Every structure is written in structure tokens, then in C-alpha cells.
Amino acid sequence: MGITVEHDFDLTALNTFGVSAIAQTYVRINDDADFPQAVSIANALAGYRGIFVLGGGSNVLFTQQYNGCVLHVDTKGMRELSDNVVEAMAGESWHRFVMWSLELGYCGLENLSLIYGTVGGAPIQNIGAYGVELREVFHSCDVISRETGEAKRLSADDCRFGYRDSFFKSFVGREWIVRRVRLRLSRSPALRLAYGDVRNELLAQGIIEATPMDVSRAVQAIRTRKLPDPVLLGNAGSFFKNPVIPAAQYDDLKLRYPDALHYPDHDGWVKVPAAWLIDQCGFKGERRGAAGVHAHHALVLVNHGGATGESLWVLAQEIIASVEAKFRITLEPEPLVL
Ligand code: EPU
Numbered sequence: 662m663g664i665t666v667e668h669d670f671d672l673t674a675l676n677t678f679g680v681s682a683i684a685q686t687y688v689r690i691n692d693d694a695d696f697p698q699a700v701s702i703a704n705a706l707a708g709y710r711g712i713f714v715l716g717g718g719s720n721v722l723f724t725q726q727y728n729g730c731v732l733h734v735d736t737k738g739m740r741e742l743s744d745n746v747v748e749a750m751a752g753e754s755w756h757r758f759v760m761w762s763l764e765l766g767y768c769g770l771e772n773l774s775l776i777y778g779t780v781g782g783a784p785i786q787n788i789g790a791y792g793v794e795l796r797e798v799f800h801s802c803d804v805i806s807r808e809t810g811e812a813k814r815l816s817a818d819d820c821r822f823g824y825r826d827s828f829f830k831s832f833v834g835r836e837w838i839v840r841r842v843r844l845r846l847s848r849s850p851a852l853r854l855a856y857g858d859v860r861n862e863l864l865a866q867g868i869i870e871a872t873p874m875d876v877s878r879a880v881q882a883i884r885t886r887k888l889p890d891p892v893l894l895g896n897a898g899s900f901f902k903n904p905v906i907p908a909a910q911y912d913d914l915k916l917r918y919p920d921a922l923h924y925p926d927h928d929g930w931v932k933v934p935a936a937w938l939i940d941q942c943g944f945k946g947e948r949r950g951a952a953g954v955h956a957h958h959a960l961v962l963v964n965h966g967g968a969t970g971e972s973l974w975v976l977a978q979e980i981i982a983s984v985e986a987k988f989r990i991t992l993e994p995e996p997l998v999l
Contacts, residue, residue, distance in 0.1 A: 663692025663736075664699050666706070675718045675733065677777055678962075679895035680970040682723030682999075684731040685710075691735045693750055696840055697810045699732065704807070706730040712807050713999065714838050716752065716779035720786060720897055720996045724970040727999060734781050734838070741765065746800050748843045751781025755788070763874050767846035769798045771876040772853055775884045777891060777898065781839040785829040786995075787822040791880055792856040796822035800845040804837040812840075824932075825902050825995055852876055858883050887958050895964030896955065900977060901935040901992040914988065935984075935992055936960040942983040952976045974998060 670687035673679060686706040690699040703712045710729030715721070736750040739761050747767065749758045755778050759770040772793040782788075784802055788795050799817045806812075815837075821828040828834040850873050854860045862879040863871050871879075889896050903924075906914075911931045914921050918941070923931040939945070939959040946956040951968035952975070955961035962973055981992050 663690055663695045664702060665689040665691075666702065670731070672715075672718070672723060672727070672731065675715060676721055676723060676897075677717070677719040677891035677895060678722055678897055678964050678968075678970065678973065679891070680723055680964060680968060680973065682725070682727060682970060684713075684727045684729075686730040687733065688730060689733040689735050691737070691752070693736045693738070693840060696736075696805050696838075697812075700805060700807055700810055700838065703730045703732045714781075714807075716782040717754070717777060719778035719891070720782060722897065722970050722973060722994075722996050722998045724974045724998060732838070734779070736840075742843065744845070745848060746843050746845050748841055749780040750841055751779060751839045753780045755780055755783055759877070762844075762846055763877055766848060768848070768850040768852070768873040769844070769846040771873040772856075772859070772880055774877040774880045780842050784820055784822075784827055784839060784842060786825050787820075787827050789825070791859050791883075792853050794822070794824075795844075796820070798844045798846060800843040802839050802843065803841040805840055806836050807838050808836055824905070888961060889955055889957075889963060894955075895966075895968070896961050897996045899935070899960045899995050900962040901939070901960060901980075902995050903932045903935050904938075904990050904992060905930050905932050906990060910989075933990065934960075938984045938988055938990060938992070939980055942980070942987055944980055944983070949976050949979070954980070 667687040670684045672684055673681045688699055688703045707730035712730050712732050715731050715733045734752045736752040739749040739758055741747050747762055755776050758780055759774050762770050772791040776788055783795050801814050801816050803814050859879055862883055868875050905926050908929050908931050911923055922934050922937055926932045936959045944954045945959040947954045951965045952972040953963050953965050955963050984990055984992050
């Protein structure tokens with residue numbers, strides 16, 4: 662059977678921040694066929710406290726012991742279906758899935774290389790990087806209800822994707838656990854190089870006619886330079902979302918800070934890089950004990966070794982307050998803070 666049950670289980674190795682947290686009960690599943698049984702075991706153990714679904718642990722900050730049941734989805738496997746549709750189990754490594762698809766000659770995931778975490782987490786966050794979001798290649802996913810065990814298939818429309826957002830983050834959406842994800846890729850390269858960093862990286866490498874694999878390598882090089890490897894320095898990627906503000910507020914900001922950057926968003930709104938706002942408040946490279954802000958990227962909180970989740974959360978709140986005082990913009994955390 663692919664189900665393991667533990668009590669008072671240490672989650673330190675299962676979250677990329679590397680903070681210590683104990684789960685009162687822990688259920689790991691590594692065979693997709695056992696999903697209904699694993700959900701019912703987890704429910705019985707969790708009682709009214711509920712189940713927390715853990716994938717790669719790359720988008721969560723544990724600030725205290727978890728008194729419910731952690732259901733660790735560790736199911737693996739990837740396969741090609743018909744019509745350029747590929748499928749992976751929720752516990753599969755996202756980056757492995759990307760590399761596997763590229764090696765099979767598919768195009769579409771190259772810009773999403775080297776994102777930590779699992780396939781199951783990808784639709785929840787609608788992961789995105791270098792001008793591409795998951796929703797553009799998403800086909801469907803199979804989900805199971807954490808309450809009733811009912812299984813169903815969700816289309817891209819059902820998932821209601823937004824910027825780092827989806828149906829799964831809504832009150833009703835929280836009921837559903839992702840089991841398998843299917844993507845529709847392409848066999849004819851349609852590369853997306855508009856994001857300046859990617860084009861410059863390819864040029865710096867002397868590549869004129871890039872292949873999807875070249876783009877993947879370029880993205881990996883940029884990410885490796887900018888973002889810390891969680892194996893070496895605990896982190897969860899961007900800790901805050903880039904705030905979307907009214908264009909009029911941005912115009913006002915630009916008068917006061919002529920070098921303020923922005924990306925266009927929906928009509929009348931612009932997205933401002935949170936990294937820039939935080940940087941302006943002087944937090945880059947700052948430390949509060951073992952909790953810190955990465956020296957190369959102001960949007961990334963890091964655990965220098967032995968930081969508690971609580972101390973990282975205190976630092977995050979200090980940053981939110983400081984950005985609010987200086988810019989009247991409220992930052993929202995990107996990872997789930999438990
Ligand atoms: N910047 C600063 N100071 C810094 C770092 C960056 O002022 O310390 C400025 C840069 O000059 C740049 C701008 O902020 O013009 C944006 O920086 P970057 O290109 O690194 O992108 P980002 O907005 O910080 C977003 C995603 C990343 C994704 C990159 C590339 C969010 C919250 N983050 O970061 O996603 O990899 O774009 O597409 O949307 C993640 O979600 O965990 C993540 C890493």
C-alpha cells in the first residue's frame with residue numbers, strides 16, 4: 662500500500678524555508694490509486710482541525726505546530742496522451758516534468774523551468790515566470806474532494822486562473838485536492854522572449870536561433886543567478902505578490918520616484934514590482950537574526966539557518982508596514998502562511 666501514517670512528524674525537510682514545524686498527524690501517499698483511502702484516513706485523523714495538503718513545500722511558511730493532519734502528496738509519474746496532451750501526477754517535481762516535456766520535443770514549458778515545487782501546486786498558484794503562466798498551456802486536472810472523496814475533472818475555465826490565483830484558493834475551491842494535471846503543449850516552437858532578461862541572456866550566450874531547450878537553459882541561468890537554491894538557503898521564491906494599483910496612483914508615485922517601474926495590467930491598473938518597493942525601503946540584504954531578505958533579490962525572504970517560521974513572519978510584517986508607510990501600497994504574501 663502506498664500510504665504511510667506518522668504522528669508528531671517533523672516537517673523541516675519538507676518545506677523549502679527549512680523551518681521546523683511538527684504535524685500532529687501526517688499521511689503520505691505515493692500511489693495515485695490509493696487517493697480515496699488516503700483522504701479518508703487523513704480526515705479521520707484530522708477531525709475538525711482539517712487536512713493541509715503538502716506538495717513540494719515550496720510555497721508555505723509554517724509559523725507554528727500544525728494540529729490537524731498533513732496529507733503529503735508524493736505520487737509520481739508522467740505520460741503522453743493523444744493530441745499533444747501530457748499528464749503528470751500531482752507529486753511529480755514540476756521541473757522534472759518541464760525537462761521531460763522538452764526532451765520529448767514539446768514546446769511551451771521552457772519559460773517555467775526551475776520553479777521549485779510539485780505539479781499539483783502549479784494550478785493552485787497558476788505559476789508564472791518570464792512572461793508565461795501555467796493557464797496558457799493548462800488542459801485539465803483531476804481532483805478529489807477532501808470532504809466526500811468525490812472525484813471529478815476540472816477544465817481551465819473551471820479553474821478560474823488569475824495572477825498567482827485560481828479557483829483552488831476560493832472558499833469553495835479549497836475543498837478540492839489536485840491528483841493529476843494535464844497540459845496541452847505544442848510541437849512547433851513559438852518561443853516567448855519578450856521578457857528582457859531572457860532575450861539578453863540568449864544574446865550573451867551568442868544564441869540567435871534559440872530552441873526551446875536553449876530558452877530553458879537561459880531561464881535556469883537567470884534564476885540561478887537571482888534566486889537562492891533552497892537546498893543551500895531556505896526560501897520560498899517571491900514572498901510577496903506584485904501589487905496591482907490604480908494607474909492614477911502609479912502616476913502619482915512616478916512623480917515622486919521617476920525611476921518607479923511598472924508592468925501594464927487590466928484597464929486602468931498597473932502592476933508594480935514589489936521587489937522595487939521593498940528595495941526602496943532599504944530591506945535588501947537586511948537580517949533580523951537568522952531571518953533575512955536575500956542580498957540579490959528584495960522579494961525573497963531567506964532562512965540563514967535556524968530561523969523560526971514566526972521570525973520570518975515578523976520580518977514579513979515589518980516589510981509590509983514599511984512599504985505601506987512609504988508608498989501607501991499594501992503587499993500581500995504569496996505563500997500560504999500557516
Ligand atoms: N528589482 C529591484 N530590486 C531587487 C530585485 C528586483 O528593484 O532586489 C526590480 C528589478 O529591477 C526588476 C523588477 O524589480 O525590474 C522585477 O524583478 P524580477 O524581474 O526579478 O521579477 P519579480 O517581479 O520580482 C516575478 C515573479 C517571479 C518570476 C519573475 C520572472 C511574482 C511575485 N514573482 O518576480 O516568480 O520568476 O517575475 O518572471 O510575480 C515566484 O513566484 O516565486 C517567483 C520567483
